[in-house]
Amino acid sequence: MARAQAHEDVFRAIADPTRRAILDRLRAGPAPAGALASDFKQSRPAISKHLRVLREARLVSEQRAGRERVYTLDPMPLQRVAGWVEGYRSFWQVSLSNLKRYLEGK
Amino acid sequence: MARAQAHEDVFRAIADPTRRAILDRLRAGPAPAGALASDFKQSRPAISKHLRVLREARLVSEQRAGRERVYTLDPMPLQRVAGWVEGYRSFWQVSLSNLKRYLEGK
DNA sequence: CCATTGTGTAACTGATTGGTTACGTATCAC
DNA sequence: GTGATACGTAACCAATCAGTTACACAATGG
The missing domain is CATH 1.20.5 (Single alpha-helices involved in coiled-coils or other helix-helix interfaces)
Incomplete structure (x- = not known):
């Protein structure tokens, strides 16, 4: 079979190197999705999906600012x-x- | 696409709760594969595969003793x-x- | 209003995961 | 040698992953 409803699982969230890099990147301060995306060679939607996983694991929070969505690191988990x-x-x-x-x- | 040759990646190895449980279990001391398998409700081959992943990540080492294979925790990674x-x-x-x-x- | 910008999401795809059952093989007990 | 025991591994499968391109939509700037 496969993992349970493994969403929100921190260990799974940090298993992916790109997601760890995003977190590392956010230590320098909050950043809008687009800025993050352009730091990584993957496509923007790919990063958007990684951000969703991080969000579900509550490792980042999202603030909407105009048409931007600014992501902030939340290291508690x-x-x-x-x-x-x-x-x-x-x-x-x-x-x-x-x-x-x-x-x-x- | 998908992750690179992500074998041996510690973060991936510990992403699975069963594998973390195996490591936790090994803190009590080395144990042969069979003993480990009977601690977890999954089938023996399933545990064997988890052990392989842990081995590749060098989180456990294997000593052969007769027909048993004794696994020892190696927490260095x-x-x-x-x-x-x-x-x-x-x-x-x-x-x-x-x-x-x-x-x-x- | 209209074009542009910033973003999430849907739909699709190939690879990988984690599990199973079936099998092969080495060692032990006799 | 023979049978039982302790394994790993192959073959297979359904679910999930991580990516892509195409699309929808809200906010800005004229």
């Missing part, structure tokens, strides 16, 4: 990702010290 | 995720303090 990954931090520290011991030929 | 998300931490702190100010009716 990323806390869920940060929280999940955090649970592994201690493990990769162990991994590192294991590697060190191994390299030291111990 | 998660550092890339942690690093990426880290770049947003300051932003969500801003988001929080904005919210606070807003709630305080300021």
Whole structure:
């Protein structure tokens, strides 16, 4: 089968490199859809669809300003990702010290 | 079109909830494929395929022991995720303090 | 009003995903 | 050797993805 109604899932939203790039781009400040689109070689509708996914995951918010739609970064949902990954931090520290011991030929 | 040769991409690997659950499960210690499979309601081959994806992303390693294949968590690639998300931490702190100010009716 | 600009959406497409069942193969227990 | 066990993988399938082009529509600028 396939994933459930996986909309709004942060992990899925950030799985796509283009969407991560859009978020990265928005760290410099809010931007209208067109400006974002022209930063990426893909077509404008493609970016529009990525923005929709990000919107559904609540990673960006949209303000209408005249005929523009300005997108603003909302990083809050990323806390869920940060929280999940955090649970592994201690493990990769162990991994590192294991590697060190191994390299030291111990 | 579609993603490039997106194998080995950590972000893609952790996009699936079942795969995240497998990783979570492996934090308790290494486990053979069969044991993992019986923890998840999906069929054994389905889990086997998830394990393959995790393997390609180098999030787990496989040791053969007799007829078993024991999987061990390797969290190192998660550092890339942690690093990426880290770049947003300051932003969500801003988001929080904005919210606070807003709630305080300021 | 009319043309232009900025944008979302519909319709379509090929690739990929995540699942299944059926099969192949190596190891263990006898 | 034989049968059971623990796997991975092939073949297949429906659903979803990420893109495209064509279209609709609201706001601006004359």
